[in-house]
Amino acid sequence: MARGVDEDSGDYLGPSKGDMRREALAVLELAHRLVDQPAARLAQIPMGDDLLAIAIAAQRITAQIARKRQVGFLAKKLRRESDETLDAIRAAMEHDKADSRRETAALHRIEALRDQIVAEGDTVLADLLAGYPHADRQHLRQLARNAREEKLHNKPPHAYRELFRELRELMQGEADPQD
Numbered sequence: 001m002a003r004g005v006d007e008d009s010g011d012y013l014g015p016s017k018g019d020m021r022r023e024a025l026a027v028l029e030l031a032h033r034l035v036d037q038p039a040a041r042l043a044q045i046p047m048g049d050d051l052l053a054i055a056i057a058a059q060r061i062t063a064q065i066a067r068k069r070q071v072g073f074l075a076k077k078l079r080r081e082s083d084e085t086l087d088a089i090r091a092a093m094e095h096d097k098a099d100s101r102r103e104t105a106a107l108h109r110i111e112a113l114r115d116q117i118v119a120e121g122d123t124v125l126a127d128l129l130a131g132y133p134h135a136d137r138q139h140l141r142q143l144a145r146n147a148r149e150e151k152l153h154n155k156p157p158h159a160y161r162e163l164f165r166e167l168r169e170l171m172q173g174e175a176d177p178q179d
Helices: 017-036 039-044 049-060 064-079 083-120 122-131 137-152 158-178
Strands: 012-014
Touching: 017 049, 017 064, 017 083, 039 049, 049 064, 083 122, 083 137, 083 158, 122 137, 137 158
Parallel strands: none
Antiparallel strands: none
């Protein structure tokens, strides 16, 4: 039985078998992604209580085959949902992924800045303080000096970590008012 558009009348006959299979596999993949989310994150995703309960139940299952069966059941329930609901769930999942990537990139930039401050000293710190005039110059310089000493003498990185925390607070404190 051919699907798609009827050549004679031009009527739409519905999705092809391949289209239906691709859609079903996409929903199954969405179900797997939902089950992989932490329970707290699942509660934030816009879906019904019945779907939430099924996803949480699937997370509790440790036996591989039983978990696969439960995820399949979740996918079956998801396929019965409207396209708008599925789109909302996908959008929430993508939004979370993008936020996570942005946060990770910001932390990597802060780590690189900390390493640069420890390695090069006052010149990099002066450039940073030009952008953040309200920062405590003396405290940051002291932390950088202590971190350098810790590195030279193979001591635990207390000041190194504290410098990271201070830089993170400084840079994120500036970013929050703009959002």
